[in-house]
Amino acid sequence: MALAESKDGVVINADSAQVYGDLRVVTARPSAEDEANAPHRLFGHIDAADTGYSAARWAEEARTVIAEVHDAGKLPILVGGTGLYLRTLLDGIAPVPPIASEVRAAVRALTVAQAHAELAILDPGAAARLHPNDTTRVLRALEVVRATGRALADWQAARKGGIAATVRASATILLPPRDWLEARIVARSQEIVRSGAGEVAALLTRPDVPGDAPIRRAIGVPELSRLASGEIDADAALAKLTLSTRRYAKRQYTWFRHQHLTTDATMLRDYRVDAQSFNLYSAAPQQGTQT
Incomplete structure (x- = not known):
């Protein structure tokens, strides 16, 4: 002040x-x-x-x-x-495109343990960086890779x-x-x-x-x-x-x-x-x- x-x-x-x-x-x-x-x-x-x-x-x-x-x-x-x-x-x-509502709903229906396990397969880099109990970030990373086929880190590298x-x-x-x-x-x-x-x-x-x-x-x-x-x-x-x-x-x-x-x-x-x-x-x- x-x-x-x-x-x-x-x-x-x-x-x-x-x-x-x-x-x-x-x-x-x-x-x-x-x-x-x-x-x-x-x-x-x-x-x-x-x-x-x-x-x-x-x-x-x-x-x-x-x-x-x-x-x-x-x-x-x-x-x-x-x-x-x-x-x-x-x-x-x-510049992550909007996530389809059905993709988001399906991801949020998972437990964080389930989501982290799937993330380890689809985006192992994100799974290694994120704590397995970090619900918000794990679900976000998973919904992005599910919806776009690209890792969240790839999108983040193209910030604008x-x-x-x-x-x-x-x-x-x-x-x-x-x-x-x-x-x-x-x-x-x-x-x-x-x-x-x-x-x-x-x-x-x-x-x-x-x-x-x-x-x-x-x-x-x-x-x-x-x-x-x-x-x-x-x-x-x-x-x-x-x-x-x-x-x-x-x-x-x-x-x-x-x-x-x-x-x-x-x-x-x-x-x-x-x-x-x-x-x-x-x-x-x-x-x-x-x-």
Whole structure:
């Protein structure tokens, strides 16, 4: 917020959960006060019933918003930790054709173990890269190779539409000390259980939001759904939510720690916040319009 206020910036969401308008507390969307202090875009603009929202759609919207912000003479500030969104925006999207509904249905009817076993035959490279329990990625890789006859990696090698070559991207990767992060996780989980239950209860009453809608997988929704149904009590919901958040933070921490700090056309990583000292380390940014 300080950067947006001092540099005439516009805050643009790059978090896959915060695009939904139904869960401000559960997804930690910016407060109404923050939104009043600086322009915010792509926050809470998607309805929970929209099950087709994707990284490709977000990247298309982000490209448009970034162009509008530049045209207005302001600074686009992308905020959020959904790596797939950022990669798609910068690197472009793999031109995978639409998957036939019958192919998708057949793949999703498989258990992840069955899907991984078939993937090992049709796309052994993907099977070797993906964890056997990574349901989302295993099913995606299998449906692509079933529908197109080509491995997902082949499609990804032909990405198009990225903006990395046209912008100068300066990034700050936050890698806080573990004890500080743990305290924030506990406090955040307590706040979700205390203040987010009503949001999830309202979501659960909507007949137009299917059971496999992406928003139902957002951290906090499964736990509070079980709390609302009486399956678990508040203490158990808090424990499960804290564990889910801790695991997510660990994945994010590990992923960002392994991003190289050299500039190239794949990542926003010109600056890094050191985990211990919080000093900023700068690498030479790309040429082009600043983002």
